[in-house]
Amino acid sequence: MDLVTVKGLSKRYGGIVALSDATFSARAGEVHALLGENGAGKSTFIQILSGAVQHDGGSILVDGQDYRPANPDAAQARGIAAVFQELSLIPDLSVEQNVWFRHEPRTLLRTVDRAEMRRKTLALLEKYNFPALRPDQELRRLTLAERQIVEIAKGLAKDPRILILDEATSALPAREADWLLKLTRQLAAEGRLVIFISHRMAEVRAIADRLTIFRNGATVAAHEANAVSDNEIVTQMIGRHLDRLYPERMATATDRVALNVRGLSSGSRLSGVDFTLREGEVLGVGGLQGHGQRELFQALFGASRASGAIELWDKPVSINNPRQALTGRDGIALVPEDRRGQGLLLTKSVRENLTLSVIRRFTENGLLSRQKEAALVKEMVDFLRIKAGTPEQLAGTLSGGNQQKVIFGKMLLTQARVLLLYDPTRGVDVGTKGEIFQLMRDLAAKGYAILFHSSDMPELVHVADRVMVMRDGRVAATLEGERISEAGILRAAMLEREAA
Amino acid sequence: MNAFLTRNRLIVLAYAGMVVLLLVTALFSPGFLSVSNMRSTVVLAAFVGIVALGQTFVIIGGGIDLSVPWVLNSAAIIMALLCGGQDLPLVWVMPLLLAGGAFIGLINGVGVARFGVPPIIMTLATNVILQGLILVLTGGSPTPSAPALIQFLSVGRIAGFPVIALIWLALTLVATVLLSKAAFGRHLYALGTSATVAEFSGVPTARTTILTYVISGLTAAFAGMLLTGYSGQAYLGMGDAYLFTSIAAVAIGGASILGGSGHYLGTVAGAMVLTILTGLLPALNLSSGALLVVYGAVILLTVSIGSEAFAGLGGRLRRG
Numbered sequence: 054m055d056l057v058t059v060k061g062l063s064k065r066y067g068g069i070v071a072l073s074d075a076t077f078s079a080r081a082g083e084v085h086a087l088l089g090e091n092g093a094g095k096s097t098f099i100q101i102l103s104g105a106v107q108h109d110g111g112s113i114l115v116d117g118q119d120y121r122p123a124n125p126d127a128a129q130a131r132g133i134a135a136v137f138q139e140l141s142l143i144p145d146l147s148v149e150q151n152v153w154f155r156h157e158p159r160t161l162l163r164t165v166d167r168a169e170m171r172r173k174t175l176a177l178l179e180k181y182n183f184p185a186l187r188p189d190q191e192l193r194r195l196t197l198a199e200r201q202i203v204e205i206a207k208g209l210a211k212d213p214r215i216l217i218l219d220e221a222t223s224a225l226p227a228r229e230a231d232w233l234l235k236l237t238r239q240l241a242a243e244g245r246l247v248i249f250i251s252h253r254m255a256e257v258r259a260i261a262d263r264l265t266i267f268r269n270g271a272t273v274a275a276h277e278a279n280a281v282s283d284n285e286i287v288t289q290m291i292g293r294h295l296d297r298l299y300p301e302r303m304a305t306a307t308d309r310v311a312l313n314v315r316g317l318s319s320g321s322r323l324s325g326v327d328f329t330l331r332e333g334e335v336l337g338v339g340g341l342q343g344h345g346q347r348e349l350f351q352a353l354f355g356a357s358r359a360s361g362a363i364e365l366w367d368k369p370v371s372i373n374n375p376r377q378a379l380t381g382r383d384g385i386a387l388v389p390e391d392r393r394g395q396g397l398l399l400t401k402s403v404r405e406n407l408t409l410s411v412i413r414r415f416t417e418n419g420l421l422s423r424q425k426e427a428a429l430v431k432e433m434v435d436f437l438r439i440k441a442g443t444p445e446q447l448a449g450t451l452s453g454g455n456q457q458k459v460i461f462g463k464m465l466l467t468q469a470r471v472l473l474l475y476d477p478t479r480g481v482d483v484g485t486k487g488e489i490f491q492l493m494r495d496l497a498a499k500g501y502a503i504l505f506h507s508s509d510m511p512e513l514v515h516v517a518d519r520v521m522v523m524r525d526g527r528v529a530a531t532l533e534g535e536r537i538s539e540a541g542i543l544r545a546a547m548l549e550r551e552a553a
Numbered sequence: 554m555n556a557f558l559t560r561n562r563l564i565v566l567a568y569a570g571m572v573v574l575l576l577v578t579a580l581f582s583p584g585f586l587s588v589s590n591m592r593s594t595v596v597l598a599a600f601v602g603i604v605a606l607g608q609t610f611v612i613i614g615g616g617i618d619l620s621v622p623w624v625l626n627s628a629a630i631i632m633a634l635l636c637g638g639q640d641l642p643l644v645w646v647m648p649l650l651l652a653g654g655a656f657i658g659l660i661n662g663v664g665v666a667r668f669g670v671p672p673i674i675m676t677l678a679t680n681v682i683l684q685g686l687i688l689v690l691t692g693g694s695p696t697p698s699a700p701a702l703i704q705f706l707s708v709g710r711i712a713g714f715p716v717i718a719l720i721w722l723a724l725t726l727v728a729t730v731l732l733s734k735a736a737f738g739r740h741l742y743a744l745g746t747s748a749t750v751a752e753f754s755g756v757p758t759a760r761t762t763i764l765t766y767v768i769s770g771l772t773a774a775f776a777g778m779l780l781t782g783y784s785g786q787a788y789l790g791m792g793d794a795y796l797f798t799s800i801a802a803v804a805i806g807g808a809s810i811l812g813g814s815g816h817y818l819g820t821v822a823g824a825m826v827l828t829i830l831t832g833l834l835p836a837l838n839l840s841s842g843a844l845l846v847v848y849g850a851v852i853l854l855t856v857s858i859g860s861e862a863f864a865g866l867g868g869r870l871r872r873g
Contacts, residue, residue: 400746405739410754421734
């Protein structure tokens with residue numbers, strides 16, 4: 054019998070229909086993948102399952118009994134726990150305090166039983182073979198990836214019958230992502246149901262028994278995983294046939310150097326980076342997470358203090374803040390890592406976001422020209438095919454892919470021809486991913502120079518002209534042509550440290 | 554038009570509230586809508602409105618200026634002392650004190666933007682320091698009366714219109730241009746919405762922050778001089794009421810106290826609402842203590858209505 058059965062589930066937020074007709078069924082002991090573009094309704098669906106929001110219509114049965122949790126506690130009482138992308142951890146508490154938060158083991162006097170908590174934490178970490186985590190580490194000292202792992206531990210601590218993982222691998226480096234995939238199988242073998250959301254097809258392929266595909270707030274199909282091809286899945290997700298994800302690589306690089314970097318250092322994470330980026334080139338930046346990629350991008354954009362020499366189009370420049378980076382055609386623009394925290398004013402309109410960096414371009418005698426602004430906005434909305442009702446729609450109400458397009462538009466309007474793209478496809482649906490890759494190639498063909506970091510290694514392999522692999526804050530190797538492969542990148546990222 | 558109403562719903566609400574309040578007041582005290590009474594209401598509201606102009610900019614930018622009471626009071630007392638009841642010294646005293654107000658704003662702004670001092674601490678500190686300096690300066694003795702010219706600016710009339718109302722109108726135009734038609738306004742809203750996003754978008758965040766405090770120092774000092782004209786002389790504590798009213802006017806006017814939204818046009822309605830309330834309460838035979846209670850309740854009410862509107866917005870923002 055099915056553990057969960059969902060029929061005709063719907064949810065509206067004001068005038069926006071987030072979910073219109075979701076149908077779903079899953080058994081105990083399986084890994085069940087949810088697939089769909091951003092805005093397809095997956096997030097709303099799992100928010101309802103986990104008790105974070107309540108549905109308007111339709112029914113959910115768990116164990117054949119009606120299920121309508123008023124809050125996450127009520128969901129947990131029925132054995133359902135969720136691990137979301139947005140972390141719910143408290144930075145001032147230790148790993149174990151976070152894991153058992155509000156469910157701490159108690160002594161007879163109702164005080165927290167620290168010894169018992171330590172014992173249970175170690176048992177949990179060992180049982181599921183967690184990557185190195187110390188129970189007493191303060192959370193604020195952990196990297197994003199480590200926090201994500203703590204979040205998973207917190208979900209498992211509730212011993213759920215149904216565990217929901219919302220893009221849990223997107224913040225994890227390759228090795229930890231592998232561990233998580235194995236973990237899902239282990240949990241299924243224990244008779245639990247794992248509901249798994251990922252935008253990475255390979256992961257879904259590796260672990261899912263069955264999968265359910267969402268589009269536009271409704272379920273479009275459910276399959277046994279081994280009875281359906283990648284192409285069919287993608288076609289059902291986007292509702293049309295996608296020729297291919299990665300555009301054809303064309304040699305558009307010229308001999309002209311757009312960005313020349315020598316001895317760039319910043320803090321303890323970036324120690325002496327040298328490289329050149331040419332006009333028309335897409336230069337990938339790879340390596341294991343936390344080896345200076347983030348610091349490199351921030352230093353180049355002036356978002357953190359750095360030393361070293363930077364030349365843009367053969368002219369030495371000093372970039373102390375983003376304002377100095379964004380100086381028109383000879384400038385350098387960044388599509389940042391954190392779309393919502395660094396890239397977008399969520400409560401402002403698409404228009405205000407798009408033109409924020411180029412107010413000078415539509416100012417006449419000190420006054421803004423709304424007409425000129427509208428022309429710039431229209432140019433970008435059309436060029437990038439941003440799907441917004443009107444330019445006045447709030448950026449925060451757009452889907453993830455369209456939010457990312459707005460940030461691209463904002464940076465393209467600055468006319469800077471050196472672009473820094475930090476993980477631009479993270480959390481973006483597959484259709485928009487394809488558009489972003491095509492856009493990168495088109496821009497390169499127009500003479501833009503692009504520095505491109507991705508946490509998804511196949512993207513580097515298929516999109517970049519060259520791949521610069523970072524290790525310990527330096528460039529460990531630069532791969533070209535045939536040498537660009539996932540194995541090649543991993544070897545360069547890891548070899549020396551394993552030999553040491 | 555519809556889009557205008559949705560975007561500026563809270564500002565429209567503030568004006569609606571003002572009209573309702575006017576009608577209610579007229580019900581209790583029939584003479585309230587008379588020309589002479591409306592005139593004096595607008596004059597009183599103008600002082601609140603002028604102090605709240607700077608406060609509006611600071612709050613939209615995500616800060617708060619608690620130094621307005623003693624910037625205002627300092628300007629008032631120093632002006633009275635330097636002029637000694639004469640008009641002529643105003644030629645240099647007014648520019649000097651405006652510059653002084655701007656300078657205090659500069660200190661506040663630099664402390665907040667460059668040294669990362671929380672706005673509450675920074676401006677509270679300058680407020681207390683100014684208070685101390687003025688007490689030292691005057692020794693608590695009364696000051697000479699206000700120059701006649703200043704009295705004209707605050708209680709005089711041109712063609713039947715109070716001069717100060719005309720000044721207020723002019724300042725409203727300037728503020729509206731700055732907020733709606735200048736790059737500074739765009740930078741300011743972005744800064745108040747998210748300082749990080751603004752910084753990553755190339756907005757000159759430090760300069761913008763500093764400028765808001767400078768404007769606030771300017772308007773507080775200016776209001777202090779005008780208020781001296783209104784009361785005939787400067788006295789210790791004359792600015793105290795303006796701390797609360799300047800912030801309240803901004804909040805009632807529909808700005809988020811957390812920054813990123815609002816407009817001076819809303820603050821104008823907020824200043825009017827607060828002033829009409831002070832006129833309504835005597836008509837109801839309420840004491841000044843009761844006035845404060847009602848004041849506080851109105852702020853709570855309006856700000857919670859505002860937060861409600863924002864909560865609704867937050868719910869519509871999608872995840873992912």
